[in-house]
Amino acid sequence: MDIGLVLQTDPPARLLVERMQRAERAGFTHGWTFDSVVLWQEPFVVHSQILAQTERLVVGPMVTNPGTRAWEVTASTFATLNDMFGNRTVCGIGRGDSAMRVAGRRPATLDRLSAAMHAIKELAEGREAEVDGTVLRIPWIRPGARLPVWTGAYGPKALALTGRQADGFILQLADPFLTEWMVKAVRDAAVAAGRDPSEVTICVAAPAYVTEDDSPGALAHAREQCRWFGGMVGNHVADLVAKYGEHSGLVPDALTAYIKDRQGYDYSHHGRAGNPDTAFVPDEIVDRFCVIGPPEAQLAKLEQLRALGVDQFAVYAMHDAVESTIDAYGASVIPQLS
Template sequence: MKYGVGLFPTEPLPKMIRLAKLSEKLGFSHIWIGDSHLIWREAYVNMAAAALNTSKVKIGTGVTNPLTRHPSVVASAYATLEELAPRRFIVGIGLGDSSVETMGMKPARLDFFEKTIKQMRALLAGEEVELESGKIHLKHPCKNKIPIYVAASGPKMLELSGRIADGIIVLVGVADEYLRQAKEKIEAGAKAAGRKLSDINLVLWVPCAVSDKAPAKDAVKAHVARVVAHPLPYVLDPKEQKVLEEIRRTYDYYHHMDQEANHAEVIPDWLVDKFAIAGTVSECRARVKELKKSGINQIAIIPYSAKGEDREDTLRGFAKAIR
């Protein structure tokens, strides 16, 4: 099992660099940088800074999209980053969430998304791509293959990811039944493409707060609210459905993943346990022990801070939990 860290650039770049350095020091293998240009600092600047201040950790977007970032822009950015730190970068990409919603846009359609992934791969490989306006190519393609990981939660997106992705960032919660149903959809997509589930790296995306001093569940509720509101590969029970309706009524994309967001108040403690890792070091250790049985290749935590603490405290606490 590998362990990654999802870092949303909500703070100035020097602080983000400190978090990246600490993540590597604590033994995390991957850093995923959020990309939502109106509410967070610039993702690709953060990725370059993280690469320059670490030596071996893998770095990816967590995640970008093909709407605010044209495939040619993503390809050029990654080709350039690859020159800085070869074989350390991963494209993490999804349909678009807060990055497009804050622009008044809608997430990409599945057929459009699949086409853009093909274009991106071709451009990175130095191949020509046909657009409506004509043919284009990248003058500085990658010497090494850059893996493309697709963020997925809904049944159709999970199946598509199983067909086309090198890895999948799984956004469905942490309950055993949720993960089982997600893997079934991924495997169906993989089989349709003549692949096996074992060919695909599965990254479980998990909001996390670890503290032995303060209640941790409140810290992750804003993130849980967004996961619950995603399309999911399973049917919510009546209690969960009621919470979902309230989230959709109150969700504010300008406070996306913001611990202080009003929509965080909608999430009850019992729902947190299905969608996050939150609690003391020993409680988190027990949760990770269970998740190791799920067939996931990497747990990527998005660290949040319990009251009076910092994201660094959760990183250190989680590192203790996995020892």
């Protein structure tokens, strides 16, 4: 199982680059960032520095979207980075949450997401694609250029799209039951589309907080540092409930039931420990969705996920123990998973 690191592009960018270097030394294979340019700094500028100052790390957004950038710009950006540093990027993409809503836009439809995924991949790999009615090709891209496109998804239609089209699936939670359910949906869709389901890379992304022991105090602190994640996932869950209704059978109640007391969401606190809009998230959800506890507990949960077909676990490190978590994974988790 690969291990990735997910960070927000808070200033100073130098610190983020240093943490990505630290992660590469510790054995992490992927470096991811958020892409929400009003809330944080422009990620692709930072990606160029990460790539320049690491040797092997694969870098990408978790996730970009079809609405805040023209598709040919996104494709050219990835292609430029790959031309400069080798094929070391991956395009994580979804409908858009914070990036779109902070700018007063609605998340993209799945049809638009699908069209963007196709166009970005084709253009970045040197082939023709249609963008807004015009057929384009980027002429300077060399043979051998590659850009994997991984889709973030939760709902049944998005999971089906992922299985039909994407090179990878990003699931932003680490609950084994939900992981099994959603991975099966993606693989079933891949089979139905005539694809080999093993060709779809499975990436689970969630906060990991490594404690020294499993004492109540240590676990309580870790939960408070990671509770924000249940609120972030809750934004997507609220969309699913609005679309499919409660107890629809199309989305597991194990995913949707916890947002019943959700009152709203202020994106100024998005993705941050102490987010006041996540008080509705119970400890049970934090424990299910995140990976919390000493190294042996981290390994036990990651082994569960690996047994379900997960190829990468991406560590969301938006808490007060970023560097100690990187170091703990490098010392006690990654060697065991290798």
